[in-house]
Amino acid sequence: MQNVYLTIVLAPLFGAIIAGLFGHFISRRAAHTVTIAGVAVSAIFSLYVFKHIVLDGAEPYNGTVYTWMVSDGIRFEVGFLIDSLSAMMMAVVTFVSLMVHIYTIGYMHDDPGYKRFFSYISLFTFSMLMLVMSNNFMQLFFGWEAVGLVSYLLIGFWYKRPTAIFANLKAFLVNRVGDFGFLLGIAAVLMYFNSLDYADVFAAAPMMADMTIEVIPGIEWSLMTVICILLFIGAMGKSAQVPLHVWLPDSMEGPTPISALIHAATMVTAGIFMVARMSPLYELSTTALGVVLVIGAITALFMGILGIIQNDIKRVVAYSTLSQLGYMTVALGASAYAAGVFHLMTHAFFKALLFLAAGSVIIGMHHEQDIRKMGGIKKYMPITYWTMLIGSLALIGFPGFAGFFSKDAIIEAVHLSHTPGAGFAYFAVLIGVFITAFYSFRMFFLVFHGEERMDAHTREHLHESPWVVTGPLIALAVPSVFAGAIFIGPMLFGDFFEGAIFVSPERDVLGHLGEHFHGWFSFVLHGLTGPAFYLAAAGVGSAWYLYLKRPDIPAVIKERSGVLYTILEHKYGFDDFNEKVIAAGSRGLGRLLWQVGDVKLIDGFIVNGAARSVGWFSGVIRYLQTGFLYHYAFAMFLGLFVLIAIFVF
């Protein structure tokens, strides 16, 4: 099987290299053919692996490809761990990637960077696969940073736009803050486990559960808490959790296909995947789980609220992504890892769908992204309309749609959880349901219903997108409806993740939930009686009332909410703080150290000062060498006199 795994990873890399390095020599058609073929091979083989591991129940594969290096007796290896968790991720990543590749043919049709774009997204697929298939922390970090690199390249794809190149630098640096913690976490793992292999580390972890270390002298912290929180800082960067979320909304400067692929479906879920992968470690630290839970809850609620006031179609979806990532993180914190990963999967489908549908609208609107200038598009773009409706219903957790199962499972799991912060998290995710429904359908109604607010020229040219665009929409709509009902049984309450995800019995909220689980249909019926359903319905209803029935009210609310609106408009001030305090502060510190430390003190005072004092000293000494013979004779006599005096007395 190793060759299959290698092919899955290398096929997209091959495509990326051909389209990227040899782009000059091949046509646009060849570029997209080779990359799509690569990803298609990957996707087919991934499905085969999914069948092999999950359906046929084959033993997980854990093997080395090559030894990266040996240092100090520790082998750093590149290798694969293929179990149900990675098999599922591989299937999701390659499927969504394939859809995005096809969609790109239509979306980027007129772009001069066409081949470069295909090269990047194939490179991304390679990197993401390296990340999810890794069997050790080193390779995980490689994939982790490699997807960050491709994200950087793609956000800045239109490198002439000032906003795009601002956003990609910001994204990379904010991610680096996360990676900083992540790397320290990896260093801690190596120090205490003497290995970076998952298998070794997870096997030894229970023995380390009671170990404490002193990071600050005098204060004892549990080793597991320190490791898990450091690793989670990495997840906060990549999965855009507060306060490291600031890069994700700006990343919308990139072309829409990558917003779907990277900044919604796959890369941003790497943090979720990582924590689920590390469940044997996280289960040993209640404190760390509490931190994860609270951070996730804050993100789920407060980022959702920001979605309400956005007017850019992509930014609405971006904030909803932030909020949904918060939901996944909440699930992790509640030890319902399977629910988090399950939501990751359904979210990958419906969020990719929403982004691609938004992209379809953007093409139709000639790259207009402001939803206030849309309206009534339904009749011009029927396929986009219906697929977007499916995506939105899945997002708000409408009973029966994919998102319903995963989101309800998270809410129920948090309800049962006793992890510190669970009460707040339960409140946050419930309110979040209302907010999600509200902003999703606010956007939906503003875009597709109501009066047509676009200019006449745009309206004339408004038509449905070509099949390369609508095809992927339909293909993604299918799992957005059905994936939930199909997988909820095995994934959450069956043995799908047996051996891949570890939950300690006293925190096994999903096991608890499973006792009352009697198939997906009864889960739907049960959902109809829960608060989440009413909140979602209320959200849709309010959106309908405010934006279709009485469109005059929102303006009044906006006017009357004063300070609150200002806070939301400034996104709680995170960006201002980062720019005015952190970025400006760093530059100020740099200037201070340079001008005062290097230029004034070291060079000015010590180096050139030393040179000046040598000059001054020699200037003084020079007076001794007057060139007059009688001066020298006088000095000689004086010296002789002194010496004789010493000698005599």
Next chain:
Amino acid sequence: MSSELPLLSLVVWTPIIGGLLVLAIGSGKHVLEARVVSLLVALLTFAISIPLYVQFDPTSFQMQFVELHPWIERFNIHYHLGVDGISMPLILLTTFTTVLVVLAGWEVIQYKPAQYMAAFLIMEGLMNGVFAALDAMLFYVFWEALLIPMFVVIGIWGGPRRVYATIKFFLYTFLGSVFMLVSLIYMYFQADSFAILDFHTLKLGLTAQILIFIAFLLAFAVKVPMWPVHTWLPDAHVEAPTGGSVILAAIMLKLGAYGFLRFSLPITPDASRELDWLMIALSLIAVVYIGFVALVQKDMKKLVAYSSISHMGFVTLGFFIAFTIFENTGSWKGAAMGIEGGIVQMISHGFISGAMFLSIGVLYDRVHSREIAAYGGVTNTMPTFAAFAVLFAMANAGLPGTSGFVGEFMVILSAFKANFWFAFFAALTLIIGAAYTLWMVKRVFFGEVANDNVAKLKDINAREFIILGTLAVAVLFFGIYPAPLLDVMGVSVQHLLEHIAQSKL
């Protein structure tokens, strides 16, 4: 595994004699001939150095390819050459880099091109001599002789403030080395030998060790350079021609770091243990303080110069955390990773800083400005070049998959074992390094075409493509597969570590 041929002598003397030859034929009209001969000499030297790797026995810590002949018998000074797993890769780095430097100066240097090439060839031989010397006097001669061609290169082909820069460079480094000479002579009287390996086993009291350590520190810290004796480097880089900057950053800085491994640690292990806090503090200051300074530079060369200082902080950090690891964990495990990480960082920084300076050279040759503000949107006119530049920038920021990651990764892993906060401050480079490098990339390469100069830019030619492409391959190769590098140094580093674990008191 010794070869029939005196390989080390060949890598030392081939370029020196070749350089003299180039000087001889290059005066007057034979400019092309001088260039071709220079390239051939550089290629030949590189070819000669390859068997050093191939025939090297990585299972032995002994010096290999040893050549020993009496030189000045009255003072027991020998012509004594040999390499172990620490010095051998550095010789290969030198011979490799020189080929690129000769190519880089090909048509760019119009003023006295033969002399320019000759200076670099002679420098190459002398640097190889420093890395291969096993006799302290021989080492010292090569070490000091090296100053002359570099002094000449900056002084003749340098920028407008070249006189200030050369004097500063010369005085700084010369002043540092004088103290080294004194301590070498002191040890000669103790050991009655100038053999470095005899110094390793020489019994020395703590006071003597500390004085010797400080003397060495002055010599090596200036070369590395460590904070606060680093301010000559940005000036030297700014004034030096591209080739000078490349050699300076890629090889010359490594001489100081190499000195710590060959002299300070093994000769004065107890002093190293006593003063390791100082070394660690200075290293971390280099990483963090200098990182912030790099952030606000307006001159690309200065920025990369500061970035070099910051990266070299990882080298010295990796070398000197061994003792703290032992104190903290009660075992030397993890210390070797720090030292090896430091060496990997030296090699990798050779590629990356060389590539960065060559890239700046590409722009400077066209626009004659090093100011970041003079550029903007270079990608529009030089897309191939921009791709290289982004790759090297990412390597400079330590992206996994490039060689820049390997050394920093190893040092951070190792530093964590010594003390959480060492690793914490060292890892800040992940953020700061990315910030200064990518911010520069953003301002130079991205955006709309900023001015007419940028609009008129021509993308890199075949010669430049070959130079940057070769470096790109090296950077990627050692990022994806660093094992060949680690394999040759493992035993030597282990031996060094066993040696310094033994107190001399």
